Amino acid sequence: xxxxxxxxxxxxxxxxxxxxxxxxxxxxxxxxxxxxxxxxxxxxxxxxxxxxxxxxxxxxxxxxxxxxxxxxxxxxxxxxxxxxxxxxxxxxxxxxxxxxxxxxxxxxxxxxxxxxxxxxxxxxxxxxxxxxxxxxxxxxxxxxxxxxxxxxxxxxxxxxxxxxxxxxxxx
Amino acid sequence: xxxxxxxxxxxxxxxxxxxxxxxxxxxxxxxxxxxxxxxxxxxxxxxxxxxxxxxxxxxxxxxxxxxxxxxxxxxxxxxxxxxxxxxxxxxxxxxxxxxxxxxxxxxxxxxxxxxxxxxxxxxxxxxxxxxxxxxxxxxxxxxxxxxxxxxxxxxxxxxxxxxxxxxxxxxxxxxxxxxxxxxxxxxxxxxxxxxxxxxxxxxxxxxxxxxxxxxxxxxxxxxxxxxxxxxxxxxxxxxxxxxxxxxxxxxxxxxxxxxxxxxxxxxxxxxxxxxxxxxxxxxxxxxxxxxxxxxxxxxxxxxxxxxxxxxxxxxxxxxxxxxxxxxxxxxxxxxxxxxxxxxxxxxxxxxxxxxxxxxxxxxxxxxxxxxxxxxxxxxxxxxxxxxxxxxxxxxxxxxxxxxxxxxxxxxxxxxxxxxxxxxxxxxxxxxxxxxxxxxxxxxxxxxxxx
Numbered sequence: 001x002x003x004x005x006x007x008x009x010x011x012x013x014x015x016x017x018x019x020x021x022x023x024x025x026x027x028x029x030x031x032x033x034x035x036x037x038x039x040x041x042x043x044x045x046x047x048x049x050x051x052x053x054x055x056x057x058x059x060x061x062x063x064x065x066x067x068x069x070x071x072x073x074x075x076x077x078x079x080x081x082x083x084x085x086x087x088x089x090x091x092x093x094x095x096x097x098x099x100x101x102x103x104x105x106x107x108x109x110x111x112x113x114x115x116x117x118x119x120x121x122x123x124x125x126x127x128x129x130x131x132x133x134x135x136x137x138x139x140x141x142x143x144x145x146x147x148x149x150x151x152x153x154x155x156x157x158x159x160x161x162x163x164x165x166x167x168x169x170x171x
Numbered sequence: 172x173x174x175x176x177x178x179x180x181x182x183x184x185x186x187x188x189x190x191x192x193x194x195x196x197x198x199x200x201x202x203x204x205x206x207x208x209x210x211x212x213x214x215x216x217x218x219x220x221x222x223x224x225x226x227x228x229x230x231x232x233x234x235x236x237x238x239x240x241x242x243x244x245x246x247x248x249x250x251x252x253x254x255x256x257x258x259x260x261x262x263x264x265x266x267x268x269x270x271x272x273x274x275x276x277x278x279x280x281x282x283x284x285x286x287x288x289x290x291x292x293x294x295x296x297x298x299x300x301x302x303x304x305x306x307x308x309x310x311x312x313x314x315x316x317x318x319x320x321x322x323x324x325x326x327x328x329x330x331x332x333x334x335x336x337x338x339x340x341x342x343x344x345x346x347x348x349x350x351x352x353x354x355x356x357x358x359x360x361x362x363x364x365x366x367x368x369x370x371x372x373x374x375x376x377x378x379x380x381x382x383x384x385x386x387x388x389x390x391x392x393x394x395x396x397x398x399x400x401x402x403x404x405x406x407x408x409x410x411x412x413x414x415x416x417x418x419x420x421x422x423x424x425x426x427x428x429x430x431x432x433x434x435x436x437x438x439x440x441x442x443x444x445x446x447x448x449x450x451x452x453x454x455x456x457x458x459x460x461x462x463x464x465x466x467x468x469x470x471x472x473x474x475x476x477x478x479x480x481x482x483x484x485x486x487x488x489x490x491x492x493x494x495x496x497x498x499x500x501x502x503x504x505x506x507x508x509x510x511x512x513x514x515x516x517x518x519x520x521x522x523x524x525x526x527x528x529x530x531x532x533x534x535x536x537x538x539x540x541x542x543x544x545x546x547x548x549x550x551x552x553x554x555x556x557x558x559x560x561x562x563x564x565x566x567x568x569x570x571x572x573x574x575x576x577x578x579x580x581x582x583x584x585x586x587x588x589x590x591x592x593x594x595x596x597x598x599x600x601x602x603x604x605x606x607x608x609x610x611x612x613x614x615x616x617x618x619x620x621x
Contacts, residue, residue, distance in 0.1 A: 088359040088360065
């Protein structure tokens with residue numbers, strides 16, 4: 001190989017090295033800048049929330065806007081249904097039925113007093129959260145309820161979705 | 172081209188080469204040379220050509236929609252500057268600061284209205300510009316030979332997208348109910364993408380809930396990132412128009428001229444020899460040199476551009492004096508307004524995400540993903556790829572409704588019609604709970620709180 005040729009090879013190699021180093025450098029800086037935009041700490045509201053004493057809840061339905069949650073009570077039996085529309089996350093509205101109906105929910109009969117309608121894209125749900133019509137792809141979530149051991153308040157776990165057979169019976 | 176008129180001796184004192192002796196530029200050139208100088212030496216106009224093809228300036232060819240869009244962009248930047256001093260991008264104070272702009276700051280509501288109306292009209296103008304370019308086949312390379320108009324069309328599609336993103340990020344800055352629920356719906360559309368959706372939403376809103384991190388993200392996108400990107404693409408868009416030989420209409424004239432000129436050439440026998448000796452008639456690709464078809468950019472192009480730009484300013488200024496900008500109630504995460512409507516230019520999408528959820532064999536596809544992600548992506552893909560799919564001949568370049576493009580024009584107009592109809596349905600026929608109502612039908616009374 002002539003000296004000319006190896007000089008040319010070296011120049012090409014150095015040019016490629018330079019470009020490569022530049023791309024890596026800028027790429028790393030870009031990646032670092034982007035990574036900084038992914039939060040490491042979440043300041044979101046906790047998912048386990050105390051809702052108040054069971055006796056504070058009226059028979060029928062109570063809407064809790066902060067948790068975007070409907071809590072239903074039928075005597076000593078409680079269950080909670082999410083108010084977040086499964087289509088695009090708007091808050092659904094409860095509409096009282098003209099006459100309460102009894103329907104089979106999760107294998108047991110349940111007195112249903114309301115149905116739900118979403119203001120954003122018109123999804124409609126039956127009183128147990130099932131999709132009746134509209135673009136909603138799935139039923140409204142049901143969340144786990146317990147009674148707090150320290151002060152007897154109703155506690156919802158918004159990270160714990162449960163089936164439609166869930167009932168909390170408060171003694 | 173040595174036809175420069177004699178100029179008085181005092182007007183052009185001898186100056187060193189490369190030195191422009193006068194403090195400003197001529198707006199009333201007395202020679203071709205001065206006319207060229209008035210463009211080239213002018214910082215604001217140097218990106219114009221010195222000479223332009225006369226029919227390119229016709230109002231009825233382009234309707235100057237690109238210029239109007241650019242004028243609106245300029246107006247948006249200028250009216251955005253005072254708003255930058257007055258607006259506070261914090262969830263506690265954003266709504267209050269916009270309220271102050273609207274009701275406390277002197278001329279505040281006018282400036283906000285100029286900004287808002289320009290934004291609305293820019294969406295319309297950019298869209299109509301795209302329609303015009305499509306219907307005139309202006310993304311086609313009529314003269315061929317190194318033209319890359321199809322890429323300028325792609326840049327244009329991206330600029331339309333940026334215009335829509337700028338509008339979206341802009342109307343959520345007041346942090347009112349419209350803003351809050353628009354972000355909710357908009358980012359949930361992103362979240363509906365399988366697997367990566369929730370991560371994308373988290374990156375967009377800076378967490379899992381819409382809060383301060385969300386507002387500052389969209390604020391930075393609105394005032395720095397997106398305008399910067401749009402500005403850079405705008406400059407490139409303009410440069411490409413020059414480098415592709417001007418408006419597509421020029422190609423048309425060049426092809427016609429070439430055809431006329433070619434016929435006699437064929438019958439002659441001296442052509443080959445003539446080419447070798449350099450005496451054969453040379454046909455220019457773009458006949459910008461033809462004196463009967465071109466005019467000096469100063470003043471003809473500059474005058475018309477000024478009419479388009481200043482006219483746009485005037486219309487907006489007057490409209491803004493009469494039309495107030497709405498401001499809904501402060502953002503309230505607890506109550507979704509009913510009905511919750513997007514701005515008019517997104518209502519067709521709101522219609523589509525409403526109607527595209529379906530179930531096959533027990534498997535449900537969310538309309539948010541199909542109508543909000545897949546369908547817009549397909550539309551964008553089709554728009555982007557169209558210049559490569561369009562097989563019409565070069566003669567169809569720069570002509571309104573050319574016969575060879577009848578089918579694709581009809582298809583395109585049908586798609587435009589569907590979008591317009593869906594927008595009309597969303598605007599006028601949707602009421603509470605997104606139900607259909609005729610305009611003359613009363614909406615049912617609804618409790619504001621349950």
